[in-house]
Amino acid sequence: xxxxxxxxxxxxxxxxxxxxxxxxxxxxxxxxxxxxxxxxxxxxxxxxxxxxxxxxxxxxxxxxxxxxxxxxxxxxxxx
Numbered sequence: 001x002x003x004x005x006x007x008x009x010x011x012x013x014x015x016x017x018x019x020x021x022x023x024x025x026x027x028x029x030x031x032x033x034x035x036x037x038x039x040x041x042x043x044x045x046x047x048x049x050x051x052x053x054x055x056x057x058x059x060x061x062x063x064x065x066x067x068x069x070x071x072x073x074x075x076x077x078x079x
Contacts (some may be wrong), residue, residue: 023073031066038063 022034030052037048049059 002069019077023070023077027066027069030062031069032058033060035066035070 024035033052034048035049037043038045039055043051045056045059045063048054048063049056052059052062054062
């Protein structure tokens, strides 16, 4: 049975990954970029601002709005 549990976890992880990608694709490009730079590339706000040619405060606000929109989409999808 342990092999079955492993397969179940793998399927669940794949479904979760696919759902996350689907949600991210629904975001505006600037939201996707800021989330990618901050959480995938693990850039600081300062370096993200430099890459995006935005101010520090602009990146903070953009990241906040991107995360909020992503959560709203996830909640809507779960309904």
